[in-house]
Amino acid sequence: MTSSPNAKLDTVLARIDSDLPAATDRLLELLRIPSISTDPAYKGDCDRAADWLVTDLQSLGIKAEKRPTPGHPMVVGHVDGPKGSTGPHILFYGHYDVQPVDPLNLWRRDPFDPAIEDTAKGKVIRGRGSADDKGQLMTFIEACRAWKAEHGELPCKITFFLEGEEESGSPSLVPFMKENADELTCDLALICDTGLFQSKTPAIMTMLRGLLGEEFTITGPDKDLHSGMYGGLAMNPARVLTKILGNLFDEDGVIQVPDLYEGVPVLNPEMKAQWEGLGFDYKTFLGDVGLSEPAGEASVTPLEMIWSRPTAEINGIWSGYTGAGFKTVLPSEASAKLSFRLVGTQDPLAIRKNFRAWVEAQLPADCKITWKDHSCSPASQMSTDHPAFEAARKALTDEWPDPAAYAGCGGSIPIAGYFKSILGMDAMLVGWGKDDDMIHSPNEKYDLESFHKGTRSWARMLAAMSE
């Protein structure tokens, strides 16, 4: 008879430790591919990143292939567990695409020439995608590699599902899941795209905010004008845009879009108490980025602002002359990109409708407006009933100094909800990112500790869940 997965764990962990330099080199290779999904100029690079992953998975004996979509390809792979394994059939999800890198001048190195750097806080892997999400998805693949190398097989049956459009709203995801529902349905989905709580406590995210992305352009005069010739008489769309967005919040930080708070749940006392128990240190959290004061609704706690309350953020605005020097132009157009984070049962489509009506009601007669849709996903609440959750929480507690916690997450990972609604399976969100990883920002990094202990954590979780 074969020994139990847990009995096989020690040699896997040892292999992960000794293989760390080679594992890091593999990650650096993947990080050199500039797979920016939102910018059409990088389509070929997204394709190369998918090919790289297919080849790597195949080297583990996994039946992997690149699957086309109208956008960037999916990478899908399948591998069986041991004969007679009683473990669950697990799906692992990660994404190989990355965020744009601008403002490029703020990077201290080429974002796609990654390297290991020594910092005051220890060794880090610096480069775009190191933390979001290439470094994270490779922790799982490296854990599988160690299992395969030590024991010739993986401890349970696994389906790999790697996406290339997560940073651009995942337009192909839902259609692909629906078309391939039978193939992708497993007992449980593992999603590795989140972080540790306060950079030290392993966390299984059970509450995810939704995301609504909006973009609009206001047009006033049909061409740029001389501000001396027309100024004061011709309506300036930049004036209109700032006036409208200037009304987005009241003095208490409450979003002014009608009915926006419909479906926002009241935080139940138990959860509120557990969160207070976590002792969220918002002063350090904000201090790390040069701030000190919570900017959200005056009536809620800082942790609620990022976990359980809806938000509206201006992600970009542009109008007129933005180059060096000065140009006395009265611009023809002014544009903005905004995103709303959604919670509870807030309806993204209703909020899109209400937001657009709210903006258009403030538009002067002489201005036109055009809209672009971006992401549109509701919030989701994970069930933790599947026994794998408690097994995973114990395994995580064995690896890290602090016991693992069930936590909320400010970010939006729509796929978690889709696994439930389309494939009927629960999703477990676990990751090793830290608050100071600067994902989506210049100088993104991933701690070597996150990469190493993250890989070890997956090895432990695979064993625990396969018992």
Add this chain to the structure above:
Amino acid sequence: MTSSPNAKLDTVLARIDSDLPAATDRLLELLRIPSISTDPAYKGDCDRAADWLVTDLQSLGIKAEKRPTPGHPMVVGHVDGPKGSTGPHILFYGHYDVQPVDPLNLWRRDPFDPAIEDTAKGKVIRGRGSADDKGQLMTFIEACRAWKAEHGELPCKITFFLEGEEESGSPSLVPFMKENADELTCDLALICDTGLFQSKTPAIMTMLRGLLGEEFTITGPDKDLHSGMYGGLAMNPARVLTKILGNLFDEDGVIQVPDLYEGVPVLNPEMKAQWEGLGFDYKTFLGDVGLSEPAGEASVTPLEMIWSRPTAEINGIWSGYTGAGFKTVLPSEASAKLSFRLVGTQDPLAIRKNFRAWVEAQLPADCKITWKDHSCSPASQMSTDHPAFEAARKALTDEWPDPAAYAGCGGSIPIAGYFKSILGMDAMLVGWGKDDDMIHSPNEKYDLESFHKGTRSWARMLAAMSE
């Protein structure tokens, strides 16, 4: 005895008519030089434009040279009139620098590959600088060329003073005028950088608005952040910027900067009556650019909005991600460029101080702000006492269908005030631009009629003023 200037005029006008094709070719040559003064990348081109003018002036027997400044060079030239001429010593001012060309994608041709185009309204010279100001300054030089060709000399003593920094706030102008006051002081200055009233009535501008240019950057977090991780908790500088600029005007279009209207004169009844007599057709003026409603102070007339009232215009705003697709970033910085048009005795420095204090008073504790100075010039009111004004007005009336008018001007031509304050001479502002020339915009043009009749007008004015 030599015949009078007026007796010599007819052959000069005939020469201008026959020389028009060659004159147009010379202008196209100058327009091909991309002398964008505000952008350091074009420094060499500004220099080339100055050299081109020096060579052209020298070909008319004018002692011309390029004179260095800390910025772009001045072109200065001198030529005597006829022996025993009783005419005034005239200074002619124009500028050889041009505005930036963005947004480039809106140009129907390369802005620096100019050409004559047939349009529904007749032939036009299309290209950046065709109207502002290369085409205009060349009308004067071509008039001189014709006088020289027909009579071997010019009808009066003339000093040429051509600038290369007008579109970037003329930083070197005042120091240069002060250092060379003796050389530049004449009886009267002619400035060719304005237009016809409503595209048809020749106008001598007697009222010019001042200009104050401001630029600021608001910094919130010290790096770009993930809007999901920090959104709702961290202050967003784009939210702060839109909030502040959204307060710039009240519902009646009144600018909210404290004391801004100090020094704004009440329009006297005579001037008000004369302006009403001009029958300004604001519906066509706005209709030409796709608008219909006056956007200025509810309490004043459309003509006052562009001639005699102060304005505040947002010339540019930028923050966060402005590229293709979507990026859920919470930006670190948000910036704006604004310009104020000033009238009467409004004090630009006081308004700069009050505006900055007004902005900073609205800044949250967590935000920093940095400022950049741009143009800073008061409004000016021209005196028309010098007999040359009436002589010029008659000469203009001879050339054009409508009698010439004394008019206001929305734009800002600070040098007019400097000629008076530094050199003690009056300035006469005359030009041939039309409302639809799209100066400072894509597809700038100058009507061939403006170029031709403008040249003829200068010939007439030189004769009339030299009598």
